[in-house]
Amino acid sequence: MYITDQKQLKEFVAHAKQSSVLAVDTEFLREKTYWPKLCLIQLATEEVSVAVDPFEIKDLTPLVDLFVDENITKLFHAAVQDMELIVHALGVVPKPVCDTQVAASLLGDTLQIGYGALVMSECGVRLKKADSFTDWSRRPLTDSQIEYALDDVIYLPVLYRSMKKKLEELGRLSWLDRDFDDLSDIRRYTVDPRTRFKRLKRVNQLSSKQLSAAREIAAWREELAMKRNIPRKWI
Template structure:
């Protein structure tokens, strides 16, 4: 089915694909394209893994809105995703790539993320798709279906239009952004960022470190953290196996409170609010076993949380000066400040870290990294002049 609507300022055909034959035909046509725009619509409110509800694909000449519920085999898309001659275009690619990896078993490559690239062209670090389309294409997108149930069928015309909009402008945006990045000599700056998006390691859940993301985990002692690591790992694996949201298995608050109480029996565990209702006897035994395992681990195996970089009193002054310098260079180079150097990165440099710090690598080091090291070494001085911040070299 070809939709009658034509987006403003384009000559692109939009096709709703709900059978295997039409999808395979689209794949054959797309193999000759230099670009493939990709987006997904999904739901995950009631599941651990995202439930793919719609897949949008676009070349320069057509858009395919693919209904995965009606397709027998999505793996026919693998050759497109892996074709090194076709640049796969995304906006804020993270979740889309996670879903594609789970559905197809491969990660698209090469990739170009318009949100990542926009930060090198003067836009805010996490600019939304709609504002970027308006800025580069002069089109204001409708938001009527931004919060919709994509699992319901049939899909309305407005839903299909909304879905098509999410990819139809990406090829034009890519070429505009690529031209501007090349003019600034910055296109190669994104190589490592885009390569990382296609690295499978970024989409594998490390269950052993999940405890660090628990709410209020900082209230626990190191011994209790050892228990939290075990319980959070059990919760993660259980949620994956049952395909349930982790909070449906146990909430963060329940995990932390059971560890704070150092519960060693089911009766002690059920003293935590809601535990009795949440856990069956078998699960309760498993949680208690995890608690005991963590509490009885030798001290040398107890984990330690990373110290909060924001609360490091000994680097506050350094951070103030470093952020002032980064803000200046970001403005001069028309780059989002957080893209150039985040607060956390600056704090690590101030504390003496020199390896595995993005601001001390590649183009970031050239623009600001070396200056930050000189500033900390007393080789640079900052002052205020008539036009703002002034950077001068000291006598060294």
């Protein structure tokens, strides 16, 4: 379902509040901006999947109730960028969460396994790749593009149930608690320009005087990029 008006969004939120899980994915652009530009939000319960168009729906705040509801586990695959975008767009950090990529590593899969490979392994479904290079900021979206986007959330509840059962049988389910709590730590998504210098190459080779200069310049660059909403490498 493609959601383009407030009434549809509220109806889905009312439905999702009755669910114990909520699959989440986003489409965004970031090539020419500092902050990610939200282009689409895909959401799914075990019964319904929707693609929410933020270009048509200006008020996304009804989603806040879902993201902070402690009775609903939010399901992601490779969650960090999606979480960062939600924090920036809505001002809340989803909790509790489950990242199927992290969970897969405890079940013997390769680190950072892709979503498509995991769906194939767990569900026996080969996902389509035809629309993988879509410019999600362009409208209108085709039916094929919407279907491609929804595939990113439709299988997450199935993966979650299957993987959770396997982890429980192995006695490893609690091993994920710290990782998932860390994903929901708001500090992880808070930008501090004063610490940006720590990510500079070979920063550990600088003298104290050079380090002080690097800290000031890196902070100035970060703050200016944030203010202008352009990539830091453009400054």
